Amino acid sequence: MRPTHTIDQDFVRLGARQPVRVQLLDPHGDARPHDHEFHEIAFVLRGSLRHRWGDGEETLRAGDVLILTPRCVHAYDRPRNCAVINLYYLADWFLGRPSALHAVPGLAPIFFGAALYHDPGLPRRVRLNVADAPFARVRRELEDLLAADRERRSGLYHEAAFFKILDELSLVLRAADPEQTVQGLPPDDTQRGLRHLELLAARRQPFSAAVAARAAGWSSAHFARRVREATGLSPRAYFQRQRIHLVCRKLLAGSASVAEIAHEFGYADAAHLNRHFRAWRGLTPTEYRRRYV
Numbered sequence: 001m002r003p004t005h006t007i008d009q010d011f012v013r014l015g016a017r018q019p020v021r022v023q024l025l026d027p028h029g030d031a032r033p034h035d036h037e038f039h040e041i042a043f044v045l046r047g048s049l050r051h052r053w054g055d056g057e058e059t060l061r062a063g064d065v066l067i068l069t070p071r072c073v074h075a076y077d078r079p080r081n082c083a084v085i086n087l088y089y090l091a092d093w094f095l096g097r098p099s100a101l102h103a104v105p106g107l108a109p110i111f112f113g114a115a116l117y118h119d120p121g122l123p124r125r126v127r128l129n130v131a132d133a134p135f136a137r138v139r140r141e142l143e144d145l146l147a148a149d150r151e152r153r154s155g156l157y158h159e160a161a162f163f164k165i166l167d168e169l170s171l172v173l174r175a176a177d178p179e180q181t182v183q184g185l186p187p188d189d190t191q192r193g194l195r196h197l198e199l200l201a202a203r204r205q206p207f208s209a210a211v212a213a214r215a216a217g218w219s220s221a222h223f224a225r226r227v228r229e230a231t232g233l234s235p236r237a238y239f240q241r242q243r244i245h246l247v248c249r250k251l252l253a254g255s256a257s258v259a260e261i262a263h264e265f266g267y268a269d270a271a272h273l274n275r276h277f278r279a280w281r282g283l284t285p286t287e288y289r290r291r292y293v
Contacts, residue, residue, distance in 0.1 A: 002033060042065070106174050190227070247285065
């Protein structure tokens with residue numbers, strides 16, 4: 001299936017004030033094949049519709065929730081008295097806080113795995129059927145997000161409602177299919193090594209393969225091999241990517257200059273940060289800030 005268009009920043013308009021955005025849809029026609037620049041979670045409030053993607057098709061009904069990673073091509077058709085809320089979120093806003101993501105089992109791989117790991121076994125599409133009580137709680141948070149959009153509430157307000165929704169969905173997923181919450185994840189000991197690299201970046205400490213390997217209980221060579229198997233990156237590259245996630249949040253959340261941010265995170269100067277940032281994100285820190293703030 002080839003996409004006819006992409007749901008991108010020009011349409012969704014995510015940023016520091018609104019790292020999460022919800023849209024209430026009342027589809028009467030078909031939604032042509034498309035993909036997304038961002039993660040998407042679709043909540044079917046009433047009625048039914050057919051969902052098609054590269055590997056098959058399914059009928060979605062009230063209470064169903066569909067979780068899709070960026071660039072997952074899909075389409076909707078055959079709506080019947082249907083209402084859907086789409087939730088989009090800017091992963092960069094949350095990837096700068098890895099401890100929060102890993103605190104809830106299953107949350108990181110399902111909702112952020114595509115940005116954190118390399119394993120092709122990670123699910124690109126997850127479908128849940130949420131029972132009445134938790135779906136009602138989720139719906140209240142979605143309605144709060146709709147109101148927050150109108151009232152121009154802070155990013156923190158959006159973040160709190162968003163994490164409540166993810167917590168509810170993670171509980172449902174663990175009860176329905178606990179194996180899916182660890183599908184494609186690195187082994188526990190590898191995850192401990194990755195967490196240490198994330199901790200070094202979060203504490204603004206310099207990269208040290210020997211220190212990270214020792215914390216994981218491995219030799220440097222074995223540590224490098226395990227990290228590459230899990231992420232497709234060397235330990236240094238994984239550390240740099242995590243540091244870029246933190247820089248993204250800093251760019252989104254504050255007004256510090258690029259030179260000040262470069263100094264905080266241990267880059268030699270703004271030009272050094274620009275080179276690394278462009279290599280990972282495809283644009284400079286200034287361009288990134290202009291796009292999302």
